[in-house]
Amino acid sequence: MPMFLIIFFSIYGAMHAVFYYRIRPLLPASIPAHAVMLAFLAFMVASPLISRYVELYGHDPAARLVGMIGYCWMGFIFLVFSGIVLFQVLSAVTRIIGRFGGPAFAWFSSGSATAVLIVAAAAACVYGVWEARQLRVEMLSIETVKLPLNPQRLRIVQISDVHLGLMTRPECIQKIVDSVQAEKPDILVCTGDLVDGSPDHINGLIEMFRRLEAPYGKFAVNGNHEFYRGLGISAEFFKQAGFDLLRGEVRTVRGVINIAGVDDHQIPGRIPEEKVLNSLPGNGLFNLFLKHRPEVDKLSRGRFDLQLSGHTHGGQIFPFNFIVAMAYPLMNGYQELEGGILYASRGTGTWGPPMRVLAPPEITVIDLVRPD
Numbered sequence: 001m002p003m004f005l006i007i008f009f010s011i012y013g014a015m016h017a018v019f020y021y022r023i024r025p026l027l028p029a030s031i032p033a034h035a036v037m038l039a040f041l042a043f044m045v046a047s048p049l050i051s052r053y054v055e056l057y058g059h060d061p062a063a064r065l066v067g068m069i070g071y072c073w074m075g076f077i078f079l080v081f082s083g084i085v086l087f088q089v090l091s092a093v094t095r096i097i098g099r100f101g102g103p104a105f106a107w108f109s110s111g112s113a114t115a116v117l118i119v120a121a122a123a124a125c126v127y128g129v130w131e132a133r134q135l136r137v138e139m140l141s142i143e144t145v146k147l148p149l150n151p152q153r154l155r156i157v158q159i160s161d162v163h164l165g166l167m168t169r170p171e172c173i174q175k176i177v178d179s180v181q182a183e184k185p186d187i188l189v190c191t192g193d194l195v196d197g198s199p200d201h202i203n204g205l206i207e208m209f210r211r212l213e214a215p216y217g218k219f220a221v222n223g224n225h226e227f228y229r230g231l232g233i234s235a236e237f238f239k240q241a242g243f244d245l246l247r248g249e250v251r252t253v254r255g256v257i258n259i260a261g262v263d264d265h266q267i268p269g270r271i272p273e274e275k276v277l278n279s280l281p282g283n284g285l286f287n288l289f290l291k292h293r294p295e296v297d298k299l300s301r302g303r304f305d306l307q308l309s310g311h312t313h314g315g316q317i318f319p320f321n322f323i324v325a326m327a328y329p330l331m332n333g334y335q336e337l338e339g340g341i342l343y344a345s346r347g348t349g350t351w352g353p354p355m356r357v358l359a360p361p362e363i364t365v366i367d368l369v370r371p372d
Contacts, residue, residue: 168197
């Protein structure tokens with residue numbers, strides 16, 4: 001966690017430095033104006049930590065206010081920074097063209113271009129807050145002879161990366177719960193990062209998840225944010241909400257399906273997935289593997305029929321998806337592998353900025369169907 005914070009705030013601070021350098025021509029020439037702007041930017045860089053510490057001291061309304069402002073700003077600054085990088089590239093390209101006698105456009109480096117970026121980023125943020133509430137149901141049907149004659153269809157519903165915490169709005173969670181229940185799951189799975197807040201802010205949501213019905217059971221694995229928040233707190237939430245938390249364990253459910261699950265790789269003492277998958281019974285049933293990150297170990301290929309993962313949020317805010325894809329090439333959607341299938345969810349909630357741009361939230365419905 002400390003290394004994550006160091007890397008995160010180093011990058012985040014550098015983005016603000018680039019932003020300040022770009023907007024300087026738009027600011028009044030006076031020293032106080034620049035001092036105020038620098039103080040504001042410093043506060044915005046620190047606002048996620050400030051919100052967390054204010055929360056720890058029990059000042060929830062102030063923590064929510066700082067968090068909402070800070071995280072919305074985070075989305076805004078990322079979008080502006082992305083635009084600055086794009087305009088710098090375009091400016092360099094036009095300069096090169098100009099050297100060969102073509103037209104050179106200085107507009108990309110101008111103050112008016114910066115103003116356009118700011119307005120466009122603000123508009124994208126408004127859209128992103130709206131998109132984050134547009135929960136989609138993604139449907140996937142898989143034919144398999146490994147399903148017993150009865151039932152001929154087994155419905156699995158996946159949620160992932162809900163990030164329950166200080167910024168959680170109960171009405172949004174109720175929408176998720178209602179959407180899941182409307183799909184009538186036989187099995188409900190959560191592929192990590194359900195918990196991301198203190199007990200004071202998540203315990204009130206337990207009853208919502210407890211009411212979710214799945215006759216073949218509810219299963220979950222720990223993501224990295226369960227580790228950040230505290231494995232004990234997270235385990236208690238899963239237990240009270242009715243989930244069977246799989247920490248390197250295998251369950252054979254009613255003679256119908258095998259379900260294996262592992263902790264996120266950041267969690268100390270994690271049981272290796274190779275060992276877990278080797279312990280799957282050779283009963284000929286469909287093997288479902290729950291793992292937070294959409295990564296497939298070479299030794300795991302062919303040892304599961306379907307891996308369900310999350311973690312990446314589908315990038316959450318365009319064009320961050322291109323950066324995420326460098327680390328997780330299998331980051332989004334359906335992927336056929338050697339001897340199995342991987343499905344990576346875009347996630348059901350948000351982390352950080354309460355917005356999504358071109359990466360709408362989802363719950364995933366997977367129907368396992370026995371062919372006629």
